[in-house]
Amino acid sequence: MPRRNADTREDIRAVAMELFAENGFEQTSLRQIAERLGITKAALYYHYPSKDELLSELARPMVDDLGAYVAHARDAGPGDAPDLLRRYLELCHRHRLLLQSVLREPAVLAKLGVLTAVLQRRLEVDRALVGSDRPTDRVRAIIAFGGLQDCVVLMGDERLETYADAAVESALRALAPPR
Amino acid sequence: MPRRNADTREDIRAVAMELFAENGFEQTSLRQIAERLGITKAALYYHYPSKDELLSELARPMVDDLGAYVAHARDAGPGDAPDLLRRYLELCHRHRLLLQSVLREPAVLAKLGVLTAVLQRRLEVDRALVGSDRPTDRVRAIIAFGGLQDCVVLMGDERLETYADAAVESALRALAPPR
DNA sequence: GTCTATAGGATGATAGAC
DNA sequence: GTCTATCATCCTATAGAC
Numbered sequence A, B: 001m002p003r004r005n006a007d008t009r010e011d012i013r014a015v016a017m018e019l020f021a022e023n024g025f026e027q028t029s030l031r032q033i034a035e036r037l038g039i040t041k042a043a044l045y046y047h048y049p050s051k052d053e054l055l056s057e058l059a060r061p062m063v064d065d066l067g068a069y070v071a072h073a074r075d076a077g078p079g080d081a082p083d084l085l086r087r088y089l090e091l092c093h094r095h096r097l098l099l100q101s102v103l104r105e106p107a108v109l110a111k112l113g114v115l116t117a118v119l120q121r122r123l124e125v126d127r128a129l130v131g132s133d134r135p136t137d138r139v140r141a142i143i144a145f146g147g148l149q150d151c152v153v154l155m156g157d158e159r160l161e162t163y164a165d166a167a168v169e170s171a172l173r174a175l176a177p178p179r
Numbered sequence C: 001g002t003c004t005a006t007a008g009g010a011t012g013a014t015a016g017a018c
Numbered sequence D: 001g002t003c004t005a006t007c008a009t010c011c012t013a014t015a016g017a018c
Helices: A008-023 A030-037 A041-047 A051-076 A078-093 A094-102 A106-112 A115-130 A135-155 A164-175 B008-023 B030-039 B041-047 B049-078 B078-094 B095-098 B106-112 B115-130 B136-155 B164-175
Strands: none
Touching: A008 A030, A008 A041, A008 A051, A008 A094, A008 A115, A008 B106, A030 A041, A041 B095, A051 A078, A051 A094, A051 A106, A051 A115, A051 B030, A078 A094, A078 A135, A078 A164, A115 A135, A135 B095, A135 B136, A135 B164, A164 B136, A164 B164, B008 B030, B008 B041, B008 B049, B008 B095, B008 B136, B030 B041, B049 B078, B049 B115, B078 B095, B078 B115, B078 B136, B078 B164, B115 B136, B136 B164
């Protein structure tokens, strides 16, 4: 298998992401990554000091993006719900490859040390949007945000524009308190 | 760690489920299961011929339950949406331990050979409820069903009755076509 | 930067005694 | 039904030559 371009580190990230998406993180060995790249495991270790470090580098863009989103959402408040939902959908879509693969494995989340942090932030956003953390309020936020995330995962390679409006509107109805 | 009761096969399933929920399937070794049970790996193999077979046995109740649900949903149709959503929530809650752990790992779904089958059935149910598989229609079904599933996973050990009504109502609003 | 070679350990699974 | 002992295989990671 020929190399893709001159930047080996970038090639490694691309191939690793492919394989993680196909087989999951734990199920993918450095041997597989090296083979698909046409180099050896030892060469991988020249570029990345460990498998975990490679994982962190792959996940960092999404983690950072999510951090910025939460900061924004905290300030925005419930009035901006339509905008916040759309931004969340777009964020998920930007990072859909990661979302479809690695970020579903609990072991991976624990390894990244982001599990509790992410859940905590998610709860903050939920509370900001529905105004309380009583179970009957929380579920509305869970269905709205979780549902949008599920859309991205299940719609696969469908272009975002074909479903974005419908998804945001549906999530918005889910979020609204019962009359 | 002392044995729980006289039925070793049942003990094995219980402990395996615990550990899979804590660490994921691939990340849990037979050595860990045996240790927590207070027996050896070899004893495990007396009761289960392989790790995969153990997994299948753990997952079968949910797979069967889901099969029955889909058969029912196919006959019911869109008019029964509130009932179908509630049944789905209850189904997810019955199998929440499985849902929180094993069934999120793509490698596991592939191993069970249920990945395509489940997605296929899910699509059937979606179509039955929203009447088409156009992206703008599908997302409504995804948010409703996916959202309910997310509720069960994220609400953890919260009692179902505390949030079931609110969740079903929210999902129902998400499912409704935009006016 | 990439290689060969290998250390050191865990894993799933099996053989055979009791 | 459970044990000890072991196999073959795979893994992450490192050492050192080129």
